[in-house]
Amino acid sequence: MAKINPHIHFNGNTEEAFDFYKSVFGGSYTRIVRYKDLSSIGYAFPENELNKIMHITLLIGASSVLTGSDVPDILGKVNENENRSKITINAESKEEADSLFNGLSVGGDIECPIDNSPWDSYFGALRDKYGIEWMIEFTGTTTIIS
Numbered sequence: 001m002a003k004i005n006p007h008i009h010f011n012g013n014t015e016e017a018f019d020f021y022k023s024v025f026g027g028s029y030t031r032i033v034r035y036k037d038l039s040s041i042g043y044a045f046p047e048n049e050l051n052k053i054m055h056i057t058l059l060i061g062a063s064s065v066l067t068g069s070d071v072p073d074i075l076g077k078v079n080e081n082e083n084r085s086k087i088t089i090n091a092e093s094k095e096e097a098d099s100l101f102n103g104l105s106v107g108g109d110i111e112c113p114i115d116n117s118p119w120d121s122y123f124g125a126l127r128d129k130y131g132i133e134w135m136i137e138f139t140g141t142t143t144i145i146s
Contacts, residue, residue, distance in 0.1 A: 002096060007086040007135055008068040009078045014053040021066060022058055030065070031057040033119045035072070049073060055119060065090070067135075086125070086133040094122050097138040104128050104136075 010017055022029070036050035052070035059065055067088050071078050091097035101114045107129030114124025114136060122138040 002092060002100060003063060003065075003090045005065045005067060005088045005090060007088045008066070009071050009085065010053075010068060011077050012052060012070050014056060014068050014070045018053075018056050018058055018066075018068060025058070025060045025066075027058050027060040029056065030059045031055060031119070035070075038118050045072065086135050088135045088137065091122075091136060091138040094138050097122055097124070097136050101126065101136045104134050 008017075018029075032053065033055040034050065035045040035052050035054045038045070038054065049070075049072055052072070053068065055067065055069050057065050057067045065088075089097075089100055091100060097114060101124045105126045105128070109127045110124070111127060111133075112123065112125040114122065117123040117137075120139070122140075123135070124137075125133070125135045127133050
């Protein structure tokens with residue numbers, strides 16, 4: 001069965017926020033990807049964005065995760081008083097990820113087609129017909145980063 005976890009966007013202070021969440025919840029980072037980590041695959045980010053967090057995962061307890069990212073300046077600032085979160089579903093297989101992605105995207109808008117990602121997962125993002133944003137991912141493994 002798929003697991004559902006929150007994903008939070010920040011205006012450049014994701015690392016600070018997640019260090020705080022780690023101090024509160026405990027746990028360990030299982031993934032940290034910075035925008036500079038994508039530069040080798042054809043993505044160009046401004047110098048001031050390279051060290052920002054593109055994706056971070058904090059494992060809390062045995063199976064809960066909190067994920068987040070810094071919104072690139074080109075996309076504007078996140079209104080911190082409104083919705084700035086997505087629902088992340090961690091699928092148990094590519095087939096389950098495809099089924100969930102295809103089902104949720106009916107009548108909605110695909111933001112990122114589901115496919116192999118540059119950060120070694122199978123990933124897709126969409127906004128469903130009700131305006132809810134979903135990120136669906138299958139990683140197959142968990143790597144602990146301390």
